[in-house]
Amino acid sequence: MRIDLRGVGKGRRTEALPATTIGYESGRATLARAETEQRPTVLGLLASGRMRPDTGTVTIDGRADAAAIRRAIALVDAPDVSDPAPNVTVAGVAAEELMFAGVPSNPVSVARRLDKFGLRDVARIPIANVDPIVRLRLLTELAILRDDIEGLVLVSPDRHGGDPLEWWELAKRLADRGFAVLVIAGDASAAAIGAAAMIERMQAMDVDEVAEHAAIAEGGLA
Template sequence: MRIALNAVSKRPALDTVTLTYGTGEAVLARAETEQRPTVLGLLASGRMKPGSGTVTVDGVADASAIRRAIALVDAPDVSDPAPNVTVAGVVAEELMFAGRPSGVHAVKRTLASLGAAKHARDAIGQVPPTVRIRLLVELALLRDGVQGVVLTAPDRHGGDPNAWWRIALEVASRGFAVLVIAGDASAAAIAASSLVERLEAPWEDAEPDDDPTRDDSDTPILTERSLFDLPDVITRPVPVIENDTHTETSDE
């Protein structure tokens, strides 16, 4: 599955955007300001009609098919849970939306499978960012027919952007399409981390030095200017691994 936003805009909130995301990919799209991430998320998940441009799935303009296949996760004022609802309450509601048993035993098993049992009575607005994001993404994937997620503005919760980016990569490796919409600072942090990983790769994988006589030891990995040179979209194809485990939620 591949979803393409072709010269899409929704003015005045969103200027022209072109991007694609698909099965086995984690894609990070940069979007600043209060409204832009949510508007882009609504467009990318087939839940808003663009003012210009087209949104297609496998080359076909079919908003209904995109809505069925893509879950819009944690979009501010649209799909984010109320901050004072308990984690257990969020899980029960999401299991109900997914057409699965949502009783006490099912909720407990789901939380345990996601490593969040200790947060059952905590308000969702108070849990660590990675716990919240993992929980909401995994619960969205339980819905029938969902093949991917659009995660909106996870950076607003704080924490290390690389932590939720690793979640995006792991979910993509299971054969889902993942689009994350976040701000410039998060994109810069993720780009810097990716660059460090490349620099630490085995020497045989390194590209030849174009000037062996130049001393690059004090060259900064990511300069201040690099923030403005970042691409609008960072795409990471991920090798899809077989994973037939799924959260069990049946009541006893």
């Protein structure tokens, strides 16, 4: 499955979202940059088929079908749209999401599910007070329990603080399980992830490759 957004914009003069082109697909984690308070959520709504763009197109496997996108894509933790109320406990969030997924959501079922996630020790903690990576792991694992979910759009995970490399690794692990994952975050997080990826590539090079790249960077090779 592949979702493509081509030149999508929202707002009378694209104030809500300027023209944006991005795609994400099964088995891959994709990072999209979006700054300001409103734009990440607007982009998330467009990318998950929950909002119609004023300009541009959104397609799934080459066809325009917003209903199919909505069925296939879970919109995770979008501010004021799909984020849980801050004072609800982890167990409460789990119960509600299990109900939406159409699976048992009684206290025993919730406890067993949190045990499976390794999160039973935080069951009584308000969702706003758990570590950012715990929050995101809980919400993504619950989201993929819903029928027909093939992808996830994660909105502004960096707003909760924490290390962006942690939630990026989580996104990549979800992609390794076959899901299409789009993460929408700010420039600072994107820069940190890009720097880490560059270091990882450099570490994977042999000595001669590193020397060649260093020479190119210094203008030593044509």
